[in-house]
Amino acid sequence: MADAAVHSTRRVLVAADKFKGSLTAVQVAQRVTAGLRLVVPDIEVEALPVADGGDGTVDAAVAAGFERREVRVAGPLGEEVTAAFALRGDTAVVEMAEASGLQRLPAGVFAPLTASTYGSGELLRAALDAGARTLVFGVGGSATTDGGAGMLAALGARLLDAHGEPVPPGGGGLAELASADLSGLDPRLAEVELVLASDVDNPLTGPKGAPAVYGPQKGASPDDVAALDAALAHYAKVLETAAGPKAAEYAASPGAGAAGGIGYGALLLGARFRPGIEVMLDVLGFAPALERAQLVITGEGSLDEQTLHGKAPAGVAAAARAADKEVVAVCGRLALAPEVLGRAGIRRAYALTDLEPDVALCIAEAGPILERVAARIARDFLS
Ligand SMILES: Nc1ncnc2c1ncn2[C@@H]1O[C@H](COP(=O)(O)OP(=O)(O)OP(=O)(O)O)[C@@H](O)[C@H]1O
Numbered sequence: 001m002a003d004a005a006v007h008s009t010r011r012v013l014v015a016a017d018k019f020k021g022s023l024t025a026v027q028v029a030q031r032v033t034a035g036l037r038l039v040v041p042d043i044e045v046e047a048l049p050v051a052d053g054g055d056g057t058v059d060a061a062v063a064a065g066f067e068r069r070e071v072r073v074a075g076p077l078g079e080e081v082t083a084a085f086a087l088r089g090d091t092a093v094v095e096m097a098e099a100s101g102l103q104r105l106p107a108g109v110f111a112p113l114t115a116s117t118y119g120s121g122e123l124l125r126a127a128l129d130a131g132a133r134t135l136v137f138g139v140g141g142s143a144t145t146d147g148g149a150g151m152l153a154a155l156g157a158r159l160l161d162a163h164g165e166p167v168p169p170g171g172g173g174l175a176e177l178a179s180a181d182l183s184g185l186d187p188r189l190a191e192v193e194l195v196l197a198s199d200v201d202n203p204l205t206g207p208k209g210a211p212a213v214y215g216p217q218k219g220a221s222p223d224d225v226a227a228l229d230a231a232l233a234h235y236a237k238v239l240e241t242a243a244g245p246k247a248a249e250y251a252a253s254p255g256a257g258a259a260g261g262i263g264y265g266a267l268l269l270g271a272r273f274r275p276g277i278e279v280m281l282d283v284l285g286f287a288p289a290l291e292r293a294q295l296v297i298t299g300e301g302s303l304d305e306q307t308l309h310g311k312a313p314a315g316v317a318a319a320a321r322a323a324d325k326e327v328v329a330v331c332g333r334l335a336l337a338p339e340v341l342g343r344a345g346i347r348r349a350y351a352l353t354d355l356e357p358d359v360a361l362c363i364a365e366a367g368p369i370l371e372r373v374a375a376r377i378a379r380d381f382l383s
């Protein structure tokens, strides 16, 4: 009986990202909750699905009470897609991947040189039209490497070739850029707070720049990477003339290389860079939820080296550790040693592959296996 009383006062916060390819963040929270309750039926669980600015960011905001707004915008190759942003009061969460993400490529065919962020600019404009005064611009998971040129064009910039014609869409077309005029940018941008919520802190170009580091995952060959790097460097030089020397500073700033350089475009628009997970934890109301919890369960599909570089579980664990709360993680696959996890503030990680070594089955049956994993956490930490 004493035990049951202890259980009933326990509260668990489930603040995990999606398992990309098998479960959304909302589903992860549901399955973890169900698994914990198999062992401790009266456990109090608060679900706060999280995201780092990349794909899933709008869904996390909606799960936290934002309203979902849908708009028709241009996809990466110009075809119309339905994209959503999230709105609560005068705060909008705009996810670039909704318009210009890899999952928006027609038939999934990469277009490293031609994919454009035009639709992301349309999405920002729709958020302004809806009355947003604070725009959290979540970036990552992009199909594009255009330095945000498409986005700037959608918001009123003129990016012209030597004949005075708009440059072709995509990063490849920027090699033809001869002049830029930012005077037609939507004036509302100057009056709002724009936050660049980025999953990475790379600069625009160079060995750590957007083309070199993230081009290949968008289908860029080594030649494409070289062409995109040169085109983006040229673009930044032309914009220096149009926007002044601060444009040169932006190209080297952390986050400029996020989402194919849309970070750079956002900085030009006056955005303030912040690590995406930190911004999202604020937007989602993580701090008060953390205060109410005794145990935090975070996670994502693959806990690996990348996780430590600003991904959602690392951000959740850092915040929880600062509040002296115990953190465990769930994941599909685990590629971090216990001492590395410990240093990141994660007491223990539980992988689906611990229970089911067949990865294909882990993915196909992710939900039920995650419930079993959560039951194990309940036995280890809550009984
Ligand atoms: N149910 C599962 N079982 C085993 N492995 C899984 C499962 N679901 C996802 N994964 C692994 O996790 C990977 C996806 O990782 P993750 O969810 O951390 O996203 P990511 O690629 O790091 O991107 P993001 O930055 O959006 O989080 C998949 O490619 C796969 O290897």
Ligand SMILES: O=C(O)[C@H](O)CO
Pocket (backbone or CB within 6 Å): 054, 139, 140, 141, 142, 143, 199, 200, 214, 257, 258, 259, 260
């Ligand atoms: O979209 C991309 O290029 C990566 O997610 C890094 O931001």
